[in-house]
Amino acid sequence: MMNYSSVRSDPPDEPAIRAETLNVVRGTRQVLRDLDFTVPRGQITGLLGPSGCGKTTLMRAIVGTQAKVTGTLDVLGRPAGHPTLRTRIGYVTQAPSVYDDLTISQNLAYFAAILDPGHTAADRRHENVTRAIADVDLTNHADALAGNLSGGQRSRVSLAVALLGTPELLVLDEPTVGLDPVLRRDLWALFHDIAGSRGATLLISSHVMNEAERCHRLLLMREGQILADDTPDALRTRTDSETVEAAFLHLVDEAVAAARAKETTR
Numbered sequence: 001m002m003n004y005s006s007v008r009s010d011p012p013d014e015p016a017i018r019a020e021t022l023n024v025v026r027g028t029r030q031v032l033r034d035l036d037f038t039v040p041r042g043q044i045t046g047l048l049g050p051s052g053c054g055k056t057t058l059m060r061a062i063v064g065t066q067a068k069v070t071g072t073l074d075v076l077g078r079p080a081g082h083p084t085l086r087t088r089i090g091y092v093t094q095a096p097s098v099y100d101d102l103t104i105s106q107n108l109a110y111f112a113a114i115l116d117p118g119h120t121a122a123d124r125r126h127e128n129v130t131r132a133i134a135d136v137d138l139t140n141h142a143d144a145l146a147g148n149l150s151g152g153q154r155s156r157v158s159l160a161v162a163l164l165g166t167p168e169l170l171v172l173d174e175p176t177v178g179l180d181p182v183l184r185r186d187l188w189a190l191f192h193d194i195a196g197s198r199g200a201t202l203l204i205s206s207h208v209m210n211e212a213e214r215c216h217r218l219l220l221m222r223e224g225q226i227l228a229d230d231t232p233d234a235l236r237t238r239t240d241s242e243t244v245e246a247a248f249l250h251l252v253d254e255a256v257a258a259a260r261a262k263e264t265t266r
């Protein structure tokens, strides 16, 4: 049973996300184990770790779509999954969620109508759709069928859908996977613009360690646990490493050695 802290107001100095003793079971497996961390507002936090370590599961818990979550998980001052969070969070899953038989504009218009229904909102919807398409640099393709787009373009349409409601928190699951270096660079520039100019909080997962260098803060995960919660600079300094990847490997070795030492003293 989720231990919801009581619904409260949402002071700006509160972290965007606060987890205490967070546990998640999927099937019969404990996938996340006793996580304690916070995600600050207005910054980009990278969620990094090897495939299968639990990044998607944690994101699903944060956006409120994951079952069997216990402990405390507050998001924008509300318990994760609270109905008032629906329009305040944008979530982009690994599989682009677009309709192939609709154009980019039609896809966006469809999702805008769900978010902001009614005839009186038509002008506002049109404005939001135009802005979101421009944000992801697809204005010149607005009338192209989604089924005819490249993988990178489809990912950007998904991102545009998440940007429709100008969310305070964007949760992006491996948004740059499979993209070429130029597109990846452009998307990271967009993420920094969203955080910098709108004050939005971004939680972005990746298993590509060099993307860590582009984040303000990092949550490094391994086997369902948080190995480190720090800035890239502090992580490199603390582990005397040149890159975040080297820092991560250092922390993994430390964790393995600590686990072995615990075993031998039993």
Ligand SMILES: Nc1ncnc2c1ncn2[C@@H]1O[C@H](COP(=O)(O)OP(=O)(O)OP(=O)(O)O)[C@@H](O)[C@H]1O
Pocket (backbone or CB within 6 Å): 026, 027, 028, 029, 031, 049, 050, 051, 052, 053, 054, 055, 056, 057, 058, 207
């Ligand atoms: N429906 C499920 N039932 C049982 N176990 C699951 C289920 N979905 C995922 N898992 C397990 O939970 C663990 C974490 O999966 P998750 O998808 O969160 O990892 P991830 O870090 O996002 O991986 P990737 O980078 O490959 O997407 C994995 O070991 C996976 O096998």
